[in-house]
Amino acid sequence: MNAPPKIDHITAHSDSDILHWLTNDTRDERFLDNIFAELCFRLQRTGIPVKRATLHFMILHPQWLGSRMMWTDGMREAELRRVDYDIRERSEFVDSPANELNDGATEVRENLERDPSLSRKHAVYDEMRARGLTDYVAWPMYHTFGKRHMVTFATDRPGGFDDAHIADLLKVLPVLALVSEIRIKNRLARTLLETYVGSHASELILAGATRRGTGTTVRAAIMICDLRDFTRISDNWPRDDVIDLLNGYFDAMSEPIARHGGEILKFIGDGLLAIFPLSEPQACGNLLHAVTEARQAMIALNEKNGETGRAPLNYGIGVHVGDVMYGNIGSRTRLDFTVIGPAVNMAARLETLTKQLGRTVLLSRAFADFVENEFDLERVGEFSVRGFNDPIELFAYHG
Structure with missing residues (x-):
């Protein structure tokens, strides 16, 4: 008030x-x-x-x-x-x-x-x-x-x-x-x-953070989510139905993220990128709580879609933690306030691996170290990740 x-x-x-x-x-x-x-x-x-x-x-x-x-x-x-x-x-x-x-x-x-x-x-x-x-x-x-x-x-x-x-x-x-x-x-x-651009980025922009190339290094948990088989869905469903499906999916994913203190930086087609800065207490735990609620919301959404003959939506989530550069990137006249860095690339690679390994949520060892005493995680093994020299130990989360 x-x-x-x-x-x-x-x-x-x-x-x-x-x-x-x-x-x-x-x-x-x-x-x-x-x-x-x-x-x-x-x-x-x-x-x-x-x-x-x-x-x-x-x-x-x-x-x-x-x-x-x-x-x-x-x-x-x-x-x-x-x-x-x-x-x-x-x-x-x-x-x-x-x-x-x-x-x-x-x-x-x-x-x-x-x-x-x-x-x-x-x-x-x-x-x-x-x-x-x-x-x-x-x-x-x-x-x-x-x-x-x-x-x-x-x-x-x-x-x-x-x-x-x-x-x-x-x-x-x-x-x-x-x-x-x-x-x-x-x-x-x-x-x-x-x-x-989200609540946190908007505050920075309104405070004057509008110069290209300016930014800060933030240590954060990074979450990347992407729909599976979306090309097939978009090719076979009417345009308005596809938009409605996407909006329902993004609601299911986004609302728990916001509720637990995460910040969605962008929607990329049928995917989203969100961060949970480690400056906030229990950021990694909050991310998994958001994932749990998002999965429950997706189950409810798929049940609702099934009643109207729509195909269920499947998705993959990759989660990592590390330092990212958070700031203005783009051309002289068109900027994007986003995060970049190897940690973001790793989260994207883990999301891609969810298809290969048959898991919905994959976590890196670096992220698991923050939450394995609080959450029940399944060790999946060590795997090579494109763009990284050493194999990465991965965990699945089924919460």
Whole structure:
């Protein structure tokens, strides 16, 4: 939960005080919901009788279409709720002021004191009447490049908002749009980086680690997973089914990795590369716990796929531990934040050996040394590994 808004309890006397505050005194506040809650307090102190306010905005997120902030009188912070992608198909949106604005309206105003039989049948109006509210107004809030979001205000004042109240609220909107766009785009940049490069790498990039060739040496457990026979599947199944299969497989593998402190650095076709830095306690044990849960998730996924006639997905996992170079690699204009080094190559070779040796998970002796007293491992033997001079002692994990 975000920190409560910082309220200085001064009394504002005009809308110019609010505009000055929005323009000059919010620069150190990172969270838009805190700014929005404080704005509502300040509007009340200027004499604008706001009792309920919402801010709706679109975001680029793999799981959510947008978010809604709602403040009601007496709340110290705005309530934040995520909005699913299918919201536009639901009656709560189709029958709403938001849909009117989405269709191009520049204002939605409703006198909530009027006989409900004479008003538009939006469910939200009934909810507000039940709370004693008397007037409601919604406006689009414009960001750059034609982006439209929405802000709403409601009051319980008898007779609703007067013309001066509406005029003052409209003066605030352009500055609120600028302040909100900065926060939304900051959040958007962070979300996109987290989505495409992972949480740890995104923090480094946002902190300035963007120069090609820069990086650090990290000691980590490395996990590489790859589907077997994926070429056959992709050649014989419809495209949408293949994408659905891949997404299900990556969910099964990725969620346990994230849950146990690992970081997925990239998806490579039907494979993934993840690391568990040894700076974290029990990193190697956490990796095997993630593998155990991923295998259970894959069993459940294959059972579900079997019910619809889809072939089971088989996979191999190679695990090693060692030093890797972690940083920016690529061309002058296109970089990848990844890990490279012999330890990564070894994990990839072990994944390839899973097919030859008929094992799902193969671990190197270097990795096994960290976990063999805690986990039941099967010694497979010593094998030559392409690109390495000495045979490598390998272990299988069946957890």
